[in-house]
Amino acid sequence: MNAPTVIATRESRLALWQAEHVRDTLMARFGLPVELLGMTTRGDQILDRALSKVGGKGLFVKELETALEEGRAHLAVHSLKDVPMELPEGFALAAIWEREDPRDAFVSNQYDNVDALPQGAVVGTSSLRRVVQLLARRPDLQIEPLRGNLDTRLRKLDEGGFHAIVLAAAGLKRLGLASRIRGTFDPEVMIPAAGQGALGIEVREDNTALRELLAQTLHQPTFLACHAERAVSRSLGGSCSMPLAAHAVWEGDTLRIDAALGDANELTRPLLRTRLAAVVTDEAGARALGNEAAAQLRAAGAGSYLPAA
Numbered sequence: 541m542n543a544p545t546v547i548a549t550r551e552s553r554l555a556l557w558q559a560e561h562v563r564d565t566l567m568a569r570f571g572l573p574v575e576l577l578g579m580t581t582r583g584d585q586i587l588d589r590a591l592s593k594v595g596g597k598g599l600f601v602k603e604l605e606t607a608l609e610e611g612r613a614h615l616a617v618h619s620l621k622d623v624p625m626e627l628p629e630g631f632a633l634a635a636i637w638e639r640e641d642p643r644d645a646f647v648s649n650q651y652d653n654v655d656a657l658p659q660g661a662v663v664g665t666s667s668l669r670r671v672v673q674l675l676a677r678r679p680d681l682q683i684e685p686l687r688g689n690l691d692t693r694l695r696k697l698d699e700g701g702f703h704a705i706v707l708a709a710a711g712l713k714r715l716g717l718a719s720r721i722r723g724t725f726d727p728e729v730m731i732p733a734a735g736q737g738a739l740g741i742e743v744r745e746d747n748t749a750l751r752e753l754l755a756q757t758l759h760q761p762t763f764l765a766c767h768a769e770r771a772v773s774r775s776l777g778g779s780c781s782m783p784l785a786a787h788a789v790w791e792g793d794t795l796r797i798d799a800a801l802g803d804a805n806e807l808t809r810p811l812l813r814t815r816l817a818a819v820v821t822d823e824a825g826a827r828a829l830g831n832e833a834a835a836q837l838r839a840a841g842a843g844s845y846l847p848a849a
């Protein structure tokens with residue numbers, strides 16, 4: 541009997557759904573025994589402060605990487621948008637899987653969309669990317685922080701603290717909560733985060749056998765689109781405390797990328813935007829497209845939007 545392949549995962553309902561999906565897919569496709577190792581991360585414990593202020597989304601992946609390092613687990617399944625642009629030494633992203641709906645969802649018990657909200661309405665989100673794009677459309681809105689897993693955020697909405705909240709459509713759909721989506725944002729109005737809706741599978745760089753196996757499972761269109769999106773962010777400094785959106789879509793064999801950057805210190809400052817397209821066939825081409833989008837944002841003045849180095 542082979543020793544089981546172990547997947548390290550956070551224990552939120554969404555993280556478990558994603559890890560179980562990877563487990564079931566690997567068992568069915570390769571006949572491997574696969575088990576889950578659930579763990580609580582620092583990011584799950586800190587609920588009272590914006591993540592951008594306490595160390596960023598990396599807080600969700602660190603404990604999982606420690607489990608890989610110590611050999612307690614072999615792969616870690618993440619929402620790709622929570623994976624830092626630069627992985628620590630010794631780790632690799634072995635695969636990116638097909639994404640769910642990458643759009644942001646407008647969730648409200650009373651209003652159909654952001655334009656229908658009354659003057660000064662309270663909208664819950666702790667994502668700087670969402671804040672700057674909401675304010676670009678509705679500068680009158682009062683944005684309030686909203687943390688916690690999806691169920692917690694929905695409960696806070698239902699308790700009446702907000703007129704509306706904004707969540708990733710992907711998470712709601714995966715958890716069977718699509719009925720809570722009142723409307724999806726046009727990705728040109730609310731550009732999604734790099735990697736939103738996609739799964740990323742991380743392994744130790746030295747685990748060649750597992751890397752080769754996982755390379756057979758990656759979803760090439762999602763993989764290339766997400767590499768382009770992540771290159772924009774990496775090229776601009778890669779911090780999640782930066783209000784940056786980057787989203788790439790395929791039009792035939794052409795990859796088109798949209799990106800927008802706001803100023804974390806002046807949330808109503810006009811956003812810098814760029815749109816670029818190129819025929820892309822490999823990872824290097826995808827990264828080049830993302831780097832070019834970042835270069836255009838720099839040329840448009842991104843330097844003054846970014847925190848001083």
Ligand SMILES: NCc1[nH]cc(CCC(=O)O)c1CC(=O)O
Nearest residue numbers: 619621707708710711736737738
């Ligand atoms: N930042 C938290 C997070 N990380 C991944 C998702 C779910 C969607 C996805 O896979 O991108 C969410 C929830 C949200 O943003 O509403």
